[in-house]
Every structure is written in structure tokens, then in C-alpha cells.
Amino acid sequence: MAGLTFVDVCSGAGGLALGLEQAGFAPRLLLDDDEVAVATLRTNRPRWNVLRSDLLDFDPAEHPESHDVDLLAAGLPRVRSTATAGRVDSGLEERLLKATVYLVHAIRPRAVLIENVPELTHSDSHEAFREFARIELDHLGYAFRWFVVDAVDFGVPQNRKHGVLVAVRRQWAEAFRPPVPTSREPMTVGAALGPSMAARGWADATRWADQADQPAPTLVGGSKNRGGADLGPTRTKKKWATMGVNAHTVGDRVPGSDFVWDPELGRENMVKLTVEQAALLQGFPATWQISGLKTARYRQVGHATPPPVGKALGLAVAEALHSGSTIFAAG
Incomplete structure (x- = not known):
């Protein structure tokens, strides 16, 4: 589907954004609060609109280019799974997750993609966020799926599981299917x-x-x-x-x-x-x-979303938006 656009928050080294680009999406805005990550993004894609900003401080009203996009994407850093106990703000992960959902109110994308640790989809420690996301996204008119994908199933030489939330506006949601593995044998x-x-x-x-x-x-x-x-x-x-x-x-x-x-x-x-x-x-x-x-x-x-995973997720979202639009138009 031509002309798909996205906003990517907590972009890091650009793994998710690169995968979405490979799936046919064009970025309107990427943001990250880390100076060297921003340098990485600008070095590899000088034409991308990259903003250095903390997600918790980002105001979409000041960036109209972020509005009315097809996809809001967030490959959030795996803070809890990688930090030594007691050395990191234990509430940061949940605040970043909630901040991404709150952005949906202002940006109003046709779809939302949040990627994080696999526990995001089922662990008791994330139950409060899942309930928060359910209430907010349902209120805004989205249907959503929680699922887990493993990077090794998409040609990445690494066993790396990802917990994924994909929310799609209801008129397109029925057409969404999680990506199907593309690799028969794992790469070593x-x-x-x-x-x-x-x-x-x-x-x-x-x-x-x-x-x-x-x-x-x-x-x-x-x-x-x-x-x-x-x-x-x-x-x-x-x-x-x-x-x-x-x-x-x-x-x-x-x-x-x-x-x-x-x-x-x-x-x-x-x-x-x-x-x-x-x-x-x-x-x-x-x-x-x-x-x-x-x-x-x-x-x-280490924090990046593998680009092949981003591509697979992007293709699945693009297919839903394309198929859903066709069904909606036919109806």
C-alpha cells in the first residue's frame, strides 16, 4: 500500500523504523532523548525528521507533522529486563508505555504498534498497563491484539522474543493478522x-x-x-x-x-x-x-528492535490497512 506514514517514538538506533521503512512506510517524525541515538539516526538517514526529545516531554501540538499518520510505533527500551535491580527508576517503563498510549489521543493514527518484552502480553506485573491500554484504546475506537513474536522466526540469528500490542481502528481491525514466520531454519x-x-x-x-x-x-x-x-x-x-x-x-x-x-x-x-x-x-x-x-x-x-521484526510487523499492519480499506469501500 503506497503512501503509508508513521511516527516512531523511543527510536533508539532505528531498528523498528528501518524495518517499517522496508515494509513501505515513510516516517513523518522520529524522536529519542539520547544524543548518540539521534546521531545514529541522522547519520544513516539524513532526510529523516529526527527530534531529540524525551517522550514524557513531547508535545504533539508543537509538531503538526506528527498528526493524522497511518501508524504510531514505539519500540520501547527493555528497561526492567536489562537493568540491575535498584539502579534504575522502576516506574519508567510503565510511564513510557502509558505516554505512548496517551499520544494516540493527539496523533490519531489508523494503527498503533508497541513492542517490548514478551512479559508485556501476559505477566501480572504488566496487568495494570494492559487494562489501562484496553480502556483508553477502546474509548478511542481501536480494536487490539496482544501477541509474541520471536526474531529467530524472521531470519534474525538470535532467539529474541517480543511482546507486541497492535491496535487498529475498528473499520480496519478485522483484517489484521499477526505476522507469520518467514524462516524455516534458524540462522546460526x-x-x-x-x-x-x-x-x-x-x-x-x-x-x-x-x-x-x-x-x-x-x-x-x-x-x-x-x-x-x-x-x-x-x-x-x-x-x-x-x-x-x-x-x-x-x-x-x-x-x-x-x-x-x-x-x-x-x-x-x-x-x-x-x-x-x-x-x-x-x-x-x-x-x-x-x-x-x-x-x-x-x-x-542491545535495545534495538531487529529490523526484520519491524518489517514483518509493518507488513502485517499495512496489509490490514489495505484490506480493511478495500472492505470498507466495498461495504
């Missing part, structure tokens, strides 16, 4: 990163790729109050170790020709993934440039 870490591991002449790249024969565990970005970049909690680090990866840190570059890979000797003889490789595991194209210093760059990647 080795298949995704093998070529980059060999980029500096490392002879063992193929042997390593053969051992990294499964999708990655979920990447996490952590909070701004958390320390340096690593690939996740203890259980995740152990999973990476079975693939010969030192997950306690993020590397500056891929192995050189003289690197000795021998996981039995400990972490220092395991490979370290770079930020660029982490981005590949999130489904970003190799050409997508992430701005900032290493920890800030990795945080953007």
Missing part, C-alpha cells in the same frame, strides 16, 4: 558472523563458525547506570562460552591472523564480538553505522 551465529570473523585473516574463522552452530541468546543493552558492555547475565555468558565466545566484554575488532582460539584455555582465548557484529545479530545491515563510544554503541544495539 556462525553463519551470520563467519565472514566478518575472517575479515582480518584469522585462519580459524571457519572452525569457530562450525562450533557456533545455533542462534544467539537474547542480546541486552543494559541501562545508562549499568557498567561497561557485555553480552548479558551469567546464564547467557555460559551459553556464549559453548560457542567459544567471551561474553564478558565487547571487542574493539575481530581477530587477527595471529589469534589463538582455544576456549579450553579460558576467556582470553575465546573470540570477542564487536559492536558491528552484535548489530548483525540484531538483523541490521552491515552498512548501518552506530554512533558514539563502544558502550553507548552497544547499548543502542
Whole structure:
């Protein structure tokens, strides 16, 4: 369906926005409060209208270009799932979720897409938000679906589940269907990163790729109050170790020709993934440039919605709006 438009809030590194662009949507406005994330967006898409603003302070009345769009999208940061207990505002996640729903009053999109942790769809800890969203969206004339998608089902070399809320105005809502998996076989870490591991002449790249024969565990970005970049909690680090990866840190570059890979000797003889490789595991194209210093760059990647997931969700919404319009016109 040509000419679809969207507003994207909490845009981060642009994973959801890029996926929506691939699905045929054009952005009217993107916003994020993080300086380096805004730099990432402007570097990769200079023509996008990117605003640096906290979602909680954003006033749509000052940005008429955000009104009357087809889709309001929000890939909200996974604050609760990635932050160390006691080091983050525990109410921030709920305030961001509610702020997105409140934007619907002013923007009045034909559809709404909110992506977050899978627990969003069923956990008792999110029950209050689900009830809040039900009341608000029903009042505004939307029907909605809660569901979970896994990035690995859409060609992303990572087991990463997403809790999704899609709300569509009632005249189009009946036509909406959640996206159907597009990948029959999961892509492995080795298949995704093998070529980059060999980029500096490392002879063992193929042997390593053969051992990294499964999708990655979920990447996490952590909070701004958390320390340096690593690939996740203890259980995740152990999973990476079975693939010969030192997950306690993020590397500056891929192995050189003289690197000795021998996981039995400990972490220092395991490979370290770079930020660029982490981005590949999130489904970003190799050409997508992430701005900032290493920890800030990795945080953007870890929080991102994989673009292939964004594309699949965008295509599902576009199909509903197209089919619903046809049905509505015929009626």
C-alpha cells in the first residue's frame, strides 16, 4: 500500500523504523532523548525528521507533522529486563508505555504498534498497563491484539522474543493478522558472523563458525547506570562460552591472523564480538553505522528492535490497512 506514514517514538538506533521503512512506510517524525541515538539516526538517514526529545516531554501540538499518520510505533527500551535491580527508576517503563498510549489521543493514527518484552502480553506485573491500554484504546475506537513474536522466526540469528500490542481502528481491525514466520531454519551465529570473523585473516574463522552452530541468546543493552558492555547475565555468558565466545566484554575488532582460539584455555582465548557484529545479530545491515563510544554503541544495539521484526510487523499492519480499506469501500 503506497503512501503509508508513521511516527516512531523511543527510536533508539532505528531498528523498528528501518524495518517499517522496508515494509513501505515513510516516517513523518522520529524522536529519542539520547544524543548518540539521534546521531545514529541522522547519520544513516539524513532526510529523516529526527527530534531529540524525551517522550514524557513531547508535545504533539508543537509538531503538526506528527498528526493524522497511518501508524504510531514505539519500540520501547527493555528497561526492567536489562537493568540491575535498584539502579534504575522502576516506574519508567510503565510511564513510557502509558505516554505512548496517551499520544494516540493527539496523533490519531489508523494503527498503533508497541513492542517490548514478551512479559508485556501476559505477566501480572504488566496487568495494570494492559487494562489501562484496553480502556483508553477502546474509548478511542481501536480494536487490539496482544501477541509474541520471536526474531529467530524472521531470519534474525538470535532467539529474541517480543511482546507486541497492535491496535487498529475498528473499520480496519478485522483484517489484521499477526505476522507469520518467514524462516524455516534458524540462522546460526556462525553463519551470520563467519565472514566478518575472517575479515582480518584469522585462519580459524571457519572452525569457530562450525562450533557456533545455533542462534544467539537474547542480546541486552543494559541501562545508562549499568557498567561497561557485555553480552548479558551469567546464564547467557555460559551459553556464549559453548560457542567459544567471551561474553564478558565487547571487542574493539575481530581477530587477527595471529589469534589463538582455544576456549579450553579460558576467556582470553575465546573470540570477542564487536559492536558491528552484535548489530548483525540484531538483523541490521552491515552498512548501518552506530554512533558514539563502544558502550553507548552497544547499548543502542542491545535495545534495538531487529529490523526484520519491524518489517514483518509493518507488513502485517499495512496489509490490514489495505484490506480493511478495500472492505470498507466495498461495504
